[in-house]
Amino acid sequence: MSPMIYFLSGVTLASAVAAMTLRNPVHCALALVVTFTGLAGIYLGLGAQFLGLAQVVVYVGAVAILLLFVLLVTRSGEAGDGDRERDRVAERSWWGWLIALLVGAVLAVGAWSAGQLPQRAAPPELPGVRDIGEALMTDFAMPLQVVGLLLTAAMIGGAIIALREDRMRVAAEREGRR
Amino acid sequence: MLGSGIIKGLAETGRNFVGSYFDPERMTTVEYPEQRLAPKENTRQFPFLVFDGEAALAGLRCVACQICEKECPPQCIYIEKSREKKPDHLGKPQFHPAIFDIDISVCMSCQICVEVCPFDAIKMDTEFELSTSDRFGGLLMHKDLLARPNSHFLKVHPTDAGVIDARRAEERARLEAKARLDSEAKAKEAPPAA
Amino acid sequence: MFQAIDQIFVNLLRGFLGHLPEPIRPWAGLVISLGAILGTFGLLFGLTTVCERKAIARMQNRLGPNRVGPYGFLQFIADGIKSLTKEDIVPRSADKVVHFIAPLALLVPVVLTYLVLPFGRNMVVLDLDAGLLFYFAAGASTELAVFMAGWSSRNKYSLLGAMRAIAQMLSYELPFILSTIGVVMVTGSLSTVRIVEAQGPGDGWLAHWNVFTPWGFAAFFLFLIAAFAEANRSPFDLPEGESEIVAGYFLEYSGFKFALFFMAEYLGMFSSSALAVTLFLGGWTAPVSFLGFVPSWLWFFLKLGVLMALFIWVRGTTPRLRMDQLMDFAWKFMLPLALFLIPVVVLWDRVGRGWVGWVLCGPIVAAAYVWLGRALVGRRRIQLRTYRYASG
Numbered sequence: 001m002s003p004m005i006y007f008l009s010g011v012t013l014a015s016a017v018a019a020m021t022l023r024n025p026v027h028c029a030l031a032l033v034v035t036f037t038g039l040a041g042i043y044l045g046l047g048a049q050f051l052g053l054a055q056v057v058v059y060v061g062a063v064a065i066l067l068l069f070v071l072l073v074t075r076s077g078e079a080g081d082g083d084r085e086r087d088r089v090a091e092r093s094w095w096g097w098l099i100a101l102l103v104g105a106v107l108a109v110g111a112w113s114a115g116q117l118p119q120r121a122a123p124p125e126l127p128g129v130r131d132i133g134e135a136l137m138t139d140f141a142m143p144l145q146v147v148g149l150l151l152t153a154a155m156i157g158g159a160i161i162a163l164r165e166d167r168m169r170v171a172a173e174r175e176g177r178r
Numbered sequence: 179m180l181g182s183g184i185i186k187g188l189a190e191t192g193r194n195f196v197g198s199y200f201d202p203e204r205m206t207t208v209e210y211p212e213q214r215l216a217p218k219e220n221t222r223q224f225p226f227l228v229f230d231g232e233a234a235l236a237g238l239r240c241v242a243c244q245i246c247e248k249e250c251p252p253q254c255i256y257i258e259k260s261r262e263k264k265p266d267h268l269g270k271p272q273f274h275p276a277i278f279d280i281d282i283s284v285c286m287s288c289q290i291c292v293e294v295c296p297f298d299a300i301k302m303d304t305e306f307e308l309s310t311s312d313r314f315g316g317l318l319m320h321k322d323l324l325a326r327p328n329s330h331f332l333k334v335h336p337t338d339a340g341v342i343d344a345r346r347a348e349e350r351a352r353l354e355a356k357a358r359l360d361s362e363a364k365a366k367e368a369p370p371a372a
Numbered sequence: 373m374f375q376a377i378d379q380i381f382v383n384l385l386r387g388f389l390g391h392l393p394e395p396i397r398p399w400a401g402l403v404i405s406l407g408a409i410l411g412t413f414g415l416l417f418g419l420t421t422v423c424e425r426k427a428i429a430r431m432q433n434r435l436g437p438n439r440v441g442p443y444g445f446l447q448f449i450a451d452g453i454k455s456l457t458k459e460d461i462v463p464r465s466a467d468k469v470v471h472f473i474a475p476l477a478l479l480v481p482v483v484l485t486y487l488v489l490p491f492g493r494n495m496v497v498l499d500l501d502a503g504l505l506f507y508f509a510a511g512a513s514t515e516l517a518v519f520m521a522g523w524s525s526r527n528k529y530s531l532l533g534a535m536r537a538i539a540q541m542l543s544y545e546l547p548f549i550l551s552t553i554g555v556v557m558v559t560g561s562l563s564t565v566r567i568v569e570a571q572g573p574g575d576g577w578l579a580h581w582n583v584f585t586p587w588g589f590a591a592f593f594l595f596l597i598a599a600f601a602e603a604n605r606s607p608f609d610l611p612e613g614e615s616e617i618v619a620g621y622f623l624e625y626s627g628f629k630f631a632l633f634f635m636a637e638y639l640g641m642f643s644s645s646a647l648a649v650t651l652f653l654g655g656w657t658a659p660v661s662f663l664g665f666v667p668s669w670l671w672f673f674l675k676l677g678v679l680m681a682l683f684i685w686v687r688g689t690t691p692r693l694r695m696d697q698l699m700d701f702a703w704k705f706m707l708p709l710a711l712f713l714i715p716v717v718v719l720w721d722r723v724g725r726g727w728v729g730w731v732l733c734g735p736i737v738a739a740a741y742v743w744l745g746r747a748l749v750g751r752r753r754i755q756l757r758t759y760r761y762a763s764g
Contacts, residue, residue: 030516033516049505050502054505056509056512057505057509060509060516061515061545064516065515128502129502130560180705180749184689187690198430198431205434
C-alpha cells in the first residue's frame with residue numbers, strides 16, 4: 001500500500017500547489033477538488049472507509065459545488081480582474097506568509113512530538129462504519145446535536161440574509177417607481 | 179389526488195403501445211421503398227415535354243413560342259428557336275425548339291408553364307425519385323431528357339390527357355373535313371376541263 | 373446443477389485467477405470484473421437505446437428503427453460507428469483541458485458505482501462495509517463533471533444547462549439519499565450485500581423485499597423519482613430542454629465525447645435502477661422460495677429490465693416540468709415525505725414488522741402522502757401574474 005500512499009500524496013500536494021498558483025479561479029477550484037479527492041484516497045488507503053467516503057460526499061459533492069457557484073455568482077469577469085487587485089493582494093501577502101508559518105510550526109511541533117509519544121499497539125481490527133455510527137449515537141450524541149444545531153442556525157441565517165436583501169430591493173424599486 | 183394524472187397518462191401510452199401491435203388501423207406509417215401509396219393523379223413534380231409518335235425529338239408538340247420561358251416565375255426555362263419550320267400535327271409550319279433546358283434545381287413546381295402553354299406541349303410529371311450520387315448531376319435537363327411520349331402523359335394524368343387528346347382529334351377532324359369541303363368546292367367551282 | 377449455473381461467472385473468474393501469480397490476483401480480479409461490467413452494461417446500453425426508440429415510437433403509433441439488423445436491433449452499432457467517425461469539434465474559445473476532461477470525469481464516477489452493486493449471489497466486485505456510502509460518494513462527483521462540461525464550453529446555453537442540472541441534481545440528491553435510510557435502519561448495515569441478503573426468503577417461502585412494506589413502498593417510489601431526476605430523464609430533463617437551451621451542458625460536444633456523455637447518462641440510469649433493485653426489490657433474490665432455482669443474476673437483470681421499461685414508459689408519457697414545479701416537488705413534497713418515513717420505519721421496527729405494522733404504518737404513510745400532495749397542488753390560487761422587471 002505504501003507506493004499508493006506516496007502517489008496519492010504527490011497528487012494531493014501538486015494539486016494543492018496548483019490550486020494556489022493557477023490564474024483562473026475556476027481552475028483553482030477544480031484543482032482543489034483533486035486535492036479533496038486525493039485526501040479521500042489517502043483516508044481510504046489507511047483503512048478509514050467512512051471518513052474517506054464522507055470526505056468525497058461532503059467536499060467533492062457539496063463544498064466544491066458551493067465554491068464554484070460562489071465564484072460564478074460573485075465574479076463578473078473571467079480570469080484575473082486586472083493588476084490592481086493583484087497588487088492589493090500582494091501588499092497584504094505577509095499576512096498569508098505569517099499564517100502559513102504558524103500552521104507549519106504547529107504541524108512541525110505535532111509531527112515531532114508524535115515521535116516522542118509512547119507507541120501504542122494498533123487495535124486488532126479497524127473500526128468500521130457500524131462502530132462510528134454507534135459512537136456518534138451514544139458517546140458523541142451531544143456534540144452531534146450541537147453541530148447540527150450550529151449548521152441549522154447557519155442555514156437559517158443565510159436564508160434570512162438572502163430574504164432581507166431581496167425585500168429591501170423590492171421596496172427600493174417600489175419607492176423608485178413612485 | 180397527486181399522482182392520478184400521471185397514472186392516467188401512463189395508461190394512455192400503455193394502451194397505445196399494446197394497441198400498436200394488435201390494431202393495424204393505428205399504424206399509418208408507409209415503409210417507403212418497399213411499400214408505396216397509390217399514385218395520385220393531381221401530383222406534380224417537374225415539367226416534361228410531350229411528344230407524339232415514335233421519335234422523341236421529331237414529335238415534340240412544342241413550337242418554341244417561349245411563353246412558358248417568359249411566364250416562369252423563377253426563370254428556370256431556357257429556349258432557343260430553330261431556324262427552319264416544320265409542319266405540326268395540323269400540317270401548319272411551326273418552329274421547334276433547338277434548345278429547351280429546364281434547371282430543376284430552380285424550378286419550384288408551380289405549374290404555371292403548363293397553364294400558359296397554348297399547345298399542350300409541357301405538362302407536369304409525377305416522377306419524384308430523381309436523386310443522384312453527385313451533387314450537381316441531373317439538375318439541368320435538356321430536351322432529350324424532358325421528352326416523354328403522349329402515352330406517358332396518358333398514364334400519369336389520364337383525365338387531363340383524355341380531354342386534350344379528344345380536343346386534338348376533334349381539331350384534326352374539323353381540319354380534315356374542311357380540307358375535304360374545300361377540295362370538293364374547288365372541284366365544283368372549277369369543273370374539269372372538258 | 374442449479375448451483376453451478378448460479379455461480380458460473382464466479383467460478384469462471386476464480387478458475388482464471390488461479391492461473392495467475394498470487395500478488396497480482398486482486399488487481400487482475402478487479403480489472404477483469406470491471407471489463408465484464410463495462411462489456412455487459414455497454415451492450416445493455418446499446419440495446420436499451422434501440423428498445424427505447426422502438427417503445428416510444430410504438431407509444432406514438434410509429435414504427436421506430438427497423439432497418440439495421442433483425443427488427444432494427446443492430447441500430448446502436450450503426451449509431452456507434454457514426455459517433456466514432458464524426459469530427460470532434462472543440463470551440464475556439466473553450467477551455468480545452470477542462471473541455472476534454474469533463475466527459476471522462478462524468479463517466480469514471482458512474483462506472484465506479486458499479487463496483488458495489490451485487491449482480492448475483494457472490495457477484496459483487498467490492499463488498500465494502502460502507503458500500504452504500506461508496507455509491508453516494510461516487511454519484512456525488514458527477515455534478516462536478518456537469519459543471520465542468522457546461523463551464524468549459526464558453527457557451528451561455530451550456531452554462532445555463534449546467535446550472536439547471538446542478539440545481540436539480542443537488543435538490544434531488546437529498547430525497548435520493550434520505551429515501552434509502554429506512555432500508556439501512558431496518559437492515560442495520562450499509563453493505564449492499566447484507567441488504568440483499570436481509571431481503572431473501574430466509575426460512576419462509578415469501579421474500580421480505582423492502583418494497584412490500586408500507587414505508588418501503590413509499591420510499592421505493594421516492595427513490596425512483598429522485599433517480600429519474602438524477603439521470604436527467606423526462607420529466608426532469610430541463611437541463612437539456614431542446615426548445616429553450618438547445619441541448620444543455622453537452623451542447624458543444626460532438627462525436628466521441630458526446631457519445632461518452634450519452635453513455636454516462638444511460639450507465640447512471642442503469643446503476644440507479646440497479647441500486648433501486650438492490651435496496652427495495654430484493655436484489656438477486658427470488659420473490660418466492662420455490663423459484664430459487666432460477667440463477668440469481670437472471671433475477672437481477674430481470675428486475676433491472678422491468679425498471680428500465682418503467683423509465684422508458686415514463687419518458688414516453690410525461691412532458692417537461694417547469695423549474696418552479698421541479699423545485700417545489702423536491703423541497704415541499706419529496707423531502708418532507710422522506711424525512712417523515714424515518715420515524716415510520718422506527719414504528720414498523722418496534723411493532724414487529726408484521727401485520728400490526730401494516731395496520732399502523734400503512735394509514736400513516738397514506739395520510740402523509742395525501743396531505744403533502746394536497747399541500748403541494750391543492751391550495752394553488754389562480755391569480756394575475758406580476759412581473760418585477762417586465763411591467764411598469
